[in-house]
Amino acid sequence: MLTQHPDSPERFTRHDIPRLAIAAGVLILALTAILGADILPEAPLDVEVGQLARTDIRAPRALDFESTVRTEAARVAASTAVPPQYSFTTENAIAIAGAQQIAFESRVTRVDTTFAADLSAANRMSLLQTAVTGLSDGAVATLVELNAARWAAVRTESARILDATLRSELRDSEVAETRTRLAGRMAGGLDEAER
Incomplete structure (x- = not known):
């Protein structure tokens, strides 16, 4: 009686x-x-300019797009972040001094040729005015007024200073x-204008 049977x-x-x-x-x-x-x-999503979208806007397909503006901005930022080496x-x-001496020689070759040639004063003046490009009007006027001896002094001193400057740390x-x-x-012995 005390034992119960499970159902x-x-x-x-x-x-x-x-x-x-x-x-x-179900x-x-x-x-x-x-x-x-x-x-x-x-x-379909119907929004106007300035209105917030009610749902997320999903692209219909995956697409990579390179922004040239952002790429260039990132390139500039990376370049400026690098300290000078x-x-x-x-x-x-x-x-470098040797290469610059060669460039100097080629730049003043026309002036050397003009002073070495047997020319009239008018011809020499017209050639010297266009011999070296990029000179100021004052420098051209000084060059035109030089004689062959003064030009040799200016040229020699310019070459010496160029070489000395570029051989030292700059x-x-x-x-x-x-x-x-x-x-x-x-x-x-160069005067102020010749320097």
Whole structure:
């Protein structure tokens, strides 16, 4: 009497099949409605300028677009973020000085040729006025007034100062200041206009 017998579990019978089918059908319909809501097309987005969109705007396909403006801005920002790198070596200075001496020689070749030639004063003046491009009017006037001996002195001193300046350490940040002091470094008995 004291021992209790557990209730025997009910068996699955033929009468339970319709109830199972109905419950499974309801569950399938509910899950289909919930999960299938994303498949249905959304109403077209109708917004005006300045109005906030009610839903997220999604692109119809993945597309990469390179913005030239942003790319250039990023390139400039990266360039300015790099600190100046400077490594002075005597070999590089000698090579640069040699290259600049060659450039100097080629720039003043027409002046050398004009002074070496046997020309009239008028012809010499017209050739000297256009011999070196980029000179100021005052520098052209001084060049026209020079004779061959004074030109040789100016040319020699200019070549010496160019070589001495480029063989020593010259940083980019010091170029403007060095350029203003070049006339003061020139010797050789040159007057103010010839410097």
